[in-house]
Amino acid sequence: MFSLSLDDVANGRAEVVDLTHDLREGTPIFPGGIPFTLEPLTQLSDGYYMNSFVSGEHTGTHVDAPAHFGKGLPTVDEIPSTNLVSQGILIDVQAKSSANSDYVLTLIDLQEWEKANGRIPAHALVILNTGWHQRWENPDRYLNRDESGALHSPGFAADAVRYLLKERNVNGVGIDTASIDPGKSTAFEAHKAVLQGGRYGVENLDNLNVLPGRGFSVVVAPMKISRGSGAPARVLAIVPR
Numbered sequence: 001m002f003s004l005s006l007d008d009v010a011n012g013r014a015e016v017v018d019l020t021h022d023l024r025e026g027t028p029i030f031p032g033g034i035p036f037t038l039e040p041l042t043q044l045s046d047g048y049y050m051n052s053f054v055s056g057e058h059t060g061t062h063v064d065a066p067a068h069f070g071k072g073l074p075t076v077d078e079i080p081s082t083n084l085v086s087q088g089i090l091i092d093v094q095a096k097s098s099a100n101s102d103y104v105l106t107l108i109d110l111q112e113w114e115k116a117n118g119r120i121p122a123h124a125l126v127i128l129n130t131g132w133h134q135r136w137e138n139p140d141r142y143l144n145r146d147e148s149g150a151l152h153s154p155g156f157a158a159d160a161v162r163y164l165l166k167e168r169n170v171n172g173v174g175i176d177t178a179s180i181d182p183g184k185s186t187a188f189e190a191h192k193a194v195l196q197g198g199r200y201g202v203e204n205l206d207n208l209n210v211l212p213g214r215g216f217s218v219v220v221a222p223m224k225i226s227r228g229s230g231a232p233a234r235v236l237a238i239v240p241r
């Protein structure tokens, strides 16, 4: 059984890695989403510093709750907190993604990964490192639209997601693009497989290059928006040094 304790962090045997992009103006936004904006309310000269903000639920690094794709399914505030702390699994598909922007992780890819790296444990968060987090500062390259407006970014195939839920009982899946589906998808089959299966997705992750393939923990902390379809989240990994 894998475990890292807070003592490991205090003793320097493990470090906390922030997998979260800054919430600010000018970041990539999935079509239909609302950009983050910050409005000053007071300055220190008024007595204290304070702002208000406007944001879509699916802006920046965020969680997709089951209710995003299913009637009567849990909203973001209803995701059990025990499912928000997971063993991390990182599948590095940067080479395939840089050769093919429409690359999808299939069931066969997953089974090959397990052959090389061992079985994915129950209650894991399975994260795909497509390399797209390195495009974040360039929204055009991140969303990667063609002339017709279709997006081109890598993602999960639905059969891979169904295997992770049914055979490996994962807590959720994560990715460093704007969608767990490949960008060009209009049927959102990976979203449906995850969310209608009652688990959650995490999108727009950052800093995936510092994670090992396994042997780390992840804490996913979405804002607890009542009746929310999702929410911006702070995502932290605890990684052995």
Ligand SMILES: [Zn+2]
Binding pocket: 058, 062, 063, 064, 203, 230
């Ligand atoms: Zn989303």
